[in-house]
Amino acid sequence: MSEQAKKAEAFRALHASEPFVIPNPWDAGSARMFEALGFQALATTSSGFAFTLGRLDGCVTLEEVVAHVAALVAATELPISVDLENGFGAAPEDAALAVTRVAEAGAVGGSIEDWDPAGHLYEREHAVERVLAAVEAARTLGFPFTLTARAENHIRENPDLADTIGRLQAFEQAGADVLYAPGLRTVDDIRSVCEAVSRPVNVLALPGLSVGGITGAGAQRVSVGGGLAWVGIAAAAAAAEAIRDGGDLSSLGVRLPLADWLGGRSEQS
Helix, strand or coil, X not given: CCHHHHHHHHHHHHCCCCCEEEXXXXXXXXXXXXXXXXXXXXXXXXXXXXXXXXXXXXXXXXXXXXXXXXXXXXXXXXXXXXXXXXXXXXXXXXXXXXXHHHHHCCCXXXXXXXXXXXXXXXXXXXXXXXXXXXXXXXXXXXXXXXXXXXXXXXXCCCCCHHHHXXXXXXXXXXXXXXXXXXXXXXHHHHHHHHHHCCCCEEEECCCCCCHHHHHHCCCCEEECCCHHHHHHHXXXXXXXXXXXXXXXXXXXXXXXXXXXXXXXXXXXX
């Protein structure tokens, strides 16, 4: 069995055991850090990665994502799932190609969403066709690529729980391995989604929720999206503003266990 296949099997097994948290690295260093902290798998964040390139979410190409995935695979031994946004194109063939390309780079999972960057949700039938194409591509890979299908209603100003559930049920019927509706904000809504489908459900961690509350409502996987990236970036911005405005250098005294996280000798300079 190849190393990628072993990672794929391990990632799939996580979805059949105890609920787990999957953090979202934005670069190789954060991936190594999360691995050292004991997490069992990683998922990329489109917004966090776009920031590393000086761009907004949705402004990265498939080729850049493929290179990003290859860098993460080289940096860590953990299974990696990829935020494939809308598949980098509206056609079902685009979603299928995105799955194939990141799998070639070493990923063992990925997500396809039903939001078009042009500013609209795909009609349900079209969204299902796209998921079906992605599933079919995943099934040709020779290892269990875990395909997550996303219903974007709740982060796209359309918090229609009934429509979200209907979309997720349709995605399940199309063969998606994991179902995901980012933006659910209450335990009751999470429970409603989990009870309406039979596949594992991923929930986006948000302030006001807790991991225990999310998993207690039936979710199998908890991701953080760009949240941890923004925590670090906000701290850096606050420190830089303090230096700019008052010459305060006190924040620069932080020391981190880089040798433990990254291996080898640590030089913080």
